[in-house]
Structures are given as structure tokens and as C-alpha cells.
Amino acid sequence: MRRGRRPRVIVVGAGIGGLTAAVALRQVGIDVAIYERAAELRPAGTALSIMSNAVSALGTLGIDLHLDKRGRAIETFQFLTHDGRPIRTLPLKEIGDRLGAPSVNIGRAELQQALLDRLDGHPIELGATVTGFEATPDGVRVGFADGGEAHGDVLIGADGFHSVIRRQIAGPARPHEPGYVCWLAVAPLRHERLPDGAVHHYWGAGQRFGLIDIGHGRVYWWGTKNMRAAAARDWCGGKDRIARAYAGWADEVREAIRVTPAEAIVSVPARDRPFLEKWGTGPVTLLGDAAHPMLTSLGQGAGTAMEDAVVLAGSLAGATDLPQALRTYESRRRARTRRMVRTSRQLSLIEQLESPLPRRLRDAYFRWVPASVLYRQNESVLTYPAAMP
Numbered sequence: 067m068r069r070g071r072r073p074r075v076i077v078v079g080a081g082i083g084g085l086t087a088a089v090a091l092r093q094v095g096i097d098v099a100i101y102e103r104a105a106e107l108r109p110a111g112t113a114l115s116i117m118s119n120a121v122s123a124l125g126t127l128g129i130d131l132h133l134d135k136r137g138r139a140i141e142t143f144q145f146l147t148h149d150g151r152p153i154r155t156l157p158l159k160e161i162g163d164r165l166g167a168p169s170v171n172i173g174r175a176e177l178q179q180a181l182l183d184r185l186d187g188h189p190i191e192l193g194a195t196v197t198g199f200e201a202t203p204d205g206v207r208v209g210f211a212d213g214g215e216a217h218g219d220v221l222i223g224a225d226g227f228h229s230v231i232r233r234q235i236a237g238p239a240r241p242h243e244p245g246y247v248c249w250l251a252v253a254p255l256r257h258e259r260l261p262d263g264a265v266h267h268y269w270g271a272g273q274r275f276g277l278i279d280i281g282h283g284r285v286y287w288w289g290t291k292n293m294r295a296a297a298a299r300d301w302c303g304g305k306d307r308i309a310r311a312y313a314g315w316a317d318e319v320r321e322a323i324r325v326t327p328a329e330a331i332v333s334v335p336a337r338d339r340p341f342l343e344k345w346g347t348g349p350v351t352l353l354g355d356a357a358h359p360m361l362t363s364l365g366q367g368a369g370t371a372m373e374d375a376v377v378l379a380g381s382l383a384g385a386t387d388l389p390q391a392l393r394t395y396e397s398r399r400r401a402r403t404r405r406m407v408r409t410s411r412q413l414s415l416i417e418q419l420e421s422p423l424p425r426r427l428r429d430a431y432f433r434w435v436p437a438s439v440l441y442r443q444n445e446s447v448l449t450y451p452a453a454m455p
């Protein structure tokens with residue numbers, strides 16, 4: 067790259083990670099070209115948790131989620147038995163208060179809009195499917211499915227779970243599928259057992275249900291159920307089978323399913339990948355699910371993508387040796403994301419337990435583990451690393 071010229075970064079993928087990266091890179095004065103395979107930017111009609119660490123990361127980018135209009139800060143986070151008896155409350159609200167950043171639940175479309183607002187009309191090239199890249203003497207060239215190409219100084223693969231950029235760096239690899247399905251939806255519901263700002267996770271036998279207030283009379287819910295990996299991948303059982311799977315569960319769980327239109331329910335298999343130690347080569351790196359896809363138990367896939375974006379922009383800001391700046395970014399992110407992938411798997415294993423005795427031991431552990439332990443474990447996840455002393 068010529069001295070004094072602003073670097074040009076190609077971002078592949080306009081998901082949560084790619085959009086946040088584009089905002090962060092523009093904020094440090096880097097030119098960004100965003101290429102997205104989809105013909106239009108249409109997020110899934112569901113929701114997600116953006117935990118304190120990610121809210122802090124977004125704060126450094128001047129992104130305000132406008133919770134008065136868009137989502138809901140978490141007031142209480144509780145584990146319960148399948149029929150609604152409390153097991154334990156997690157101190158997420160207290161930790162968020164101490165960090166000055168609440169954990170929030172928000173519709174995916176609303177989060178996407180908050181990111182697009184901050185991009186301020188910056189163009190996104192839609193219908194542009196990247197097929198691969200090639201390093202050149204002065205940067206990198208990407209190829210598109212229609213035969214076109216684009217040149218940049220740096221390439222960020224933010225192209226999600228099935229990333230072609232990752233495949234070119236690391237080779238093909240089969241996903242890890244623990245063998246359960248996730249159903250999710252947003253529905254209109256107010257229920258006396260779900261107070262404002264409440265997050266309830268109900269634990270059954272090889273089956274869970276999350277019921278989450280996202281404000282404005284809406285809930286986000288998700289359910290999981292153990293089954294063979296192939297069955298989870300191809301699940302097409304319909305709303306009636308989901309309702310039957312939750313017969314006998316807490317009233318608010320059954321009510322959430324009952325008021326949800328069948329066509330609003332999305333089904334996805336649980337899956338992640340073995341942690342990848344090498345995210346990049348030369349002027350190319352990965353971010354978000356392309357780098358470190360994780361199971362959903364910690365609610366941190368998008369959150370860690372946001373952290374990546376801020377750290378990446380910080381590493382590239384003012385750098386003259388761009389490949390070296392990318393290696394610095396990767397080394398700053400590796401330990402934390404490796405821990406998130408591992409902890410999500412461990413948590414998922416104990417949350418999907420099916421046999422009665424291990425479930426009783428798990429519930430007893432969560433009932434009696436000292437509050438200070440729960441606080442410490444959650445605080446390290448919820449603290450945005452750049453804000454650590």
C-alpha cells in the first residue's frame with residue numbers, strides 16, 4: 067500500500083458482523099466496500115440477546131439501540147424447571163449496572179436497522195456472491211460468481227457459518243452437530259408470569275424453552291429438543307408437534323406457542339465448528355461466525371462478532387503493515403473467542419441433559435452454587451475486553 071493512502075478494505079457479508087465491521091472501519095477513517103450475496107437485506111424475523119459486552123462494543127461505535135423504541139433491557143434472568151418453578155436467578159442486571167451497559171433483547175430487524183443507521187447510507191453491493199480470493203503484490207483480489215472481481219488492500223471474511231473465505235484459508239470441514247433442533251419466533255404476548263424485562267429459561271429432559279420479553283407487548287421465544295443430527299437438520303414437523311413437545315410445561319410457555327402464527331416459527335439445527343486457530347493469511351482475515359461459530363447457550367455469537375469488529379478496526383487504524391495488523395487482531399481475539407466456543411458447548415451439554423439423575427445434580431448445583439461464583443463467571447463473559455483494566 068502506498069504511504070499516506072487510506073487503506074481500502076473489502077468486507078464479504080452484510081450480516082451483523084460485516085455491518086458492525088463496516089461501521090467500525092469507517093469510524094477510524096478506512097474505506098470500506100461491502101459485498102453481500104443476498105439480493106436484499108432481509109433479517110430473520112426473530113430476535114436475539116445483545117449482552118453487556120456487546121452493548122459496550124456498540125457504544126464505542128456510537129451505536130445507540132434506542133431501547134425506548136426497539137428492544138428491552140434485561141431486568142431479571144431466571145432458570146426454571148419445565149413447569150415453572152424457579153431454580154436460580156443470574157446476576158446479569160447487577161453486572162450490567164456495574165459495567166454501565168445493560169444486556170438487552172432486541173428484534174434482529176431492529177438491530178440491523180440500528181447498524182444501517184450508523185452506516186449512514188454507505189453503499190452495500192447486493193446480489194454479489196464471492197467465490198474466492200487471491201493475494202496480489204499490492205493487496206487482494208476477490209472473485210464473484212458472475213465472473214466479476216474487486217481489489218482491496220485487505221479482505222475481511224464476515225460471510226457466516228458456511229464462509230467461503232474460511233474454506234479457502236482452512237480447507238473444508240464438517241460442522242459439529244450435537245443433535246438437537248432450535249425453534250424460534252417472535253410473538254405478541256403479555257403474561258402475568260413474565261414481568262417486564264424478564265428472561266426465563268425453562269429446563270426439561272433433553273429439551274429447553276427460552277421466553278424473553280422484548281418490549282412493546284412482544285416476546286421472543288426459542289425451544290430446543292434432542293434428536294439425531296440429521297433429523298434436526300431436516301426438521302419440518304410444524305407448530306402442532308412443537309406444541310405437543312411442550313405439553314405439561316408452564317402455562318406461559320404453552321401460551322407463547324399458542325399465540326404464534328405457524329409461519330412465524332423458524333427451525334435451525336444446533337451446530338458449531340471445532341475452534342479454528344488460524345483465521346488469516348497475508349491480507350485476509352475472518353470475523354464473527356466465519357471465524358468462531360458457537361452454540362447458542364451463551365447468547366454470544368453476534369456479541370463476539372461485534373467485539374471482533376471493534377478490535378479489528380482498532381488494530382488496522384493507522385497501521386502501515388496491514389497483514390501484521392490483521393495478525394495482531396487475531397491474536398487479541400483468539401483466547402476470548404476460544405473460551406466462548408468451549409463454554410457454549412459445555413453449557414449446551416448440561417442444559418440438554420436427558421437422564422433424571424444428572425439433571426437433578428445439575429439443578430442442585432445451580433440452586434446452591436455461591437452467588438459470588440455465578441457473579442464472577444458471568445462478569446468475565448459480559449465484560450468487553452477493551453474496557454478491562
Ligand SMILES: Cc1cc2nc3c(=O)[nH]c(=O)nc-3n(C[C@H](O)[C@H](O)[C@H](O)COP(=O)(O)OP(=O)(O)OC[C@H]3O[C@@H](n4cnc5c(N)ncnc54)[C@H](O)[C@@H]3O)c2cc1C
Pocket residue numbers: 078079080081082083084101102103104113114115116117194195196197224225226227228229230248250288334353354355356362365366367368369370371
Ligand atoms: C437459534 C440461534 C439463536 C441465536 N441467538 C443469539 C443471541 O441471542 N445472541 C447472540 O449474540 N448471538 C446469537 N446467535 C448467533 C448469531 O446469530 C450469529 O453469531 C451472528 O448472526 C453471526 O453474524 P455474522 O455476521 O458473523 O454471520 P451471518 O449473520 O451469517 O452473516 C453472514 C452474511 O454473509 C453473507 N454471505 C455468505 N456467503 C457469502 C458469499 N459467498 N458472498 C457474499 N456474501 C455472503 C450472508 O448472506 C450473510 O448476510 C444465535 C444463533 C442462532 C442460530
